[in-house]
């Protein structure tokens with residue numbers, strides 16, 4: 001509990017660079033310029049995969065990662081970073097390091113990307129829910145924190161439209177069919193949520209295979225939205 005209050009307190013303070021601890025000027029996402037330059041941003045000058053937002057590494061319509069998965073149920077996927085090096089470290093700190101305040105800097109990166117994409121102002125952000133056991137042990141859902149930061153910056157509503165009913169976690173290592181089976185029935189729409197004709201932006205911290213995002217998307221599509229897009233902070237690069 002004490003840890004939790006320290007974290008809450010940290011949420012109110014100006015933040016040093018999360019990677020090197022240097023004092024930063026506000027307005028640079030609170031990363032120092034050197035560490036910012038080192039972040040593994042997805043190269044925006046390369047053709048982008050519409051499935052995951054990564055660099056299109058095949059001659060086909062989607063990247064090799066998406067090619068191995070079922071067809072994405074969303075209109076378009078975006079991502080800010082490649083999930084490697086400092087991005088991996090930062091997500092680890094956010095998830096396992098009791099550092100909810102990091103959501104400010106990382107959510108800031110997502111907000112920057114969305115500002116560049118200019119997808120419109122009538123979007124609703126939906127964070128991917130965490131299973132209850134994880135949320136209780138961690139004290140927060142990192143995707144929800146990121147969504148809050150993005151929503152506040154871009155003045156978009158955040159709706160916790162989906163709940164996770166089971167405590168199972170799904171292994172990325174499993175085969176596509178096994179993952180699909182494990183994810184079945186794991187998510188459901190919250191009662192009373194009205195998303196008909198809305199433009200949904202589903203937000204998560206990391207896209208590994210996209211199986212979780214697909215399962216949540218399928219639930220969200222039952223609410224008959226006008227469109228469904230997905231954005232993640234980081235996207236796992238293809239294993240080489």
Ligand SMILES: [Zn+2]
Pocket residue numbers: 017018019020021022031032033034035036
């Ligand atoms: Zn730094």
Ligand SMILES: [Zn+2]
Pocket residue numbers: 049050051052053054062063064065066067
């Ligand atoms: Zn892709």
